[in-house]
Amino acid sequence: MSDNLILYTNPQSRGCIVRWMLEELGVPYRTEVLEYGEAMKAADYLSLNPMGKVPTLVHGDRIITECAAICVYLAEVFADSDLAPKSDDERARYYRWMFFAAGPMESAIVNKNIFGEDAGKDKQEMLGYGTYQLALDALSSVIKSSAYIVGDRFTAADVYIGAQLGWGLQFGTIEKREEFQEYVSRLSQREAFQRAHALDQALLKEVDEA
Template sequence: MKDLTLYTNPYSRGRIARWMLEETGAPYDVKIMEYDGSIKAPEYLAINPMGKVPALVHGDTVVTETVAICAYLADQFPEKKLAPAVGSPERGSYYRWLFFVAGPLEMAMTARSQGWEIDQKAAQVVGCGLIGDTLATLEQALTGRDYLCGSQFTAADLVLGSYLGWNLLQQQIEPLPVFSRYVERLEAREAAKRANQLDGELE
């Protein structure tokens, strides 16, 4: 039995966690959870009471939330250099962009996909502010660089590339060249291609 188990569904953010696992090169088990079925079963609710995927079980440790899973795995496999070293100047940027994806970008893209209007008044309350400001911040961050944290690919790039790729596909984001080039660069990684193939076979 492998020490790492990913609970996922190919039609979920679990694809991001799968990519991260492939980047680590560690062996792992996969359990496919069915919507309106096993995902709401008592056995799985004991792991994630939200009844959502992904979830990662690593020995006695349970990690839910996609970005948390990626950050956790980066720390578990430091030799893969999927996070800047603790104490390095880039570590702050790494935290910034991980949580930017989990917070403002997730909120902005959810609002856009659901047709929720965020006006100037609402922007003072919601975590993403104006959607245009969220995307302009990302455009500025990626202009003139390959990765978010200097010259090093990190878990922050993995989660941002995944979110940008999906929302470009769904036409929720204008396909600016800076976004398209960034996503294409990340999706060309061998681990990304392996993960995509593995999940594609489950669709």
């Protein structure tokens, strides 16, 4: 464990994405588990994350929130991990699809599953994703085009996008397209993913028994 790198999380949150990223890096870190409710809204935690949500990563004197931002930050700071893009071609795909998934894709999934239908045609131009199907088709295009987001090499973009797709497939918020299932299955075989999953499952059991 390390007090220089602290992950504030809950095993039933997007903190699982950051856990996976940290396990891919193989660096020491400490985990602080927060329960939903008062713990996340306490003044000391709000000083770290004014949204009162997890995850939050504290790295020395630096505070980083938002999963995509945390993944990008860690990949760049721990450059020896080779999880950041190396060329301009990789960089273009990496940032394009990382932030597509964090912005339009997540909005499309949330809106579709909360409201049950797309906005009317007169409103679709106002949305960053247009329609749920259009967003899924766009993501399908990159998943089909190569083994990983930037090409033939695993990066932090695969951690973020793979985790989002994995949750979506598990909970039925994303269509079970063959390319999505194959991609998630391949990523779930990674040792770091399995370590992260085991750690969060153990935390979940502790929370349930508390």
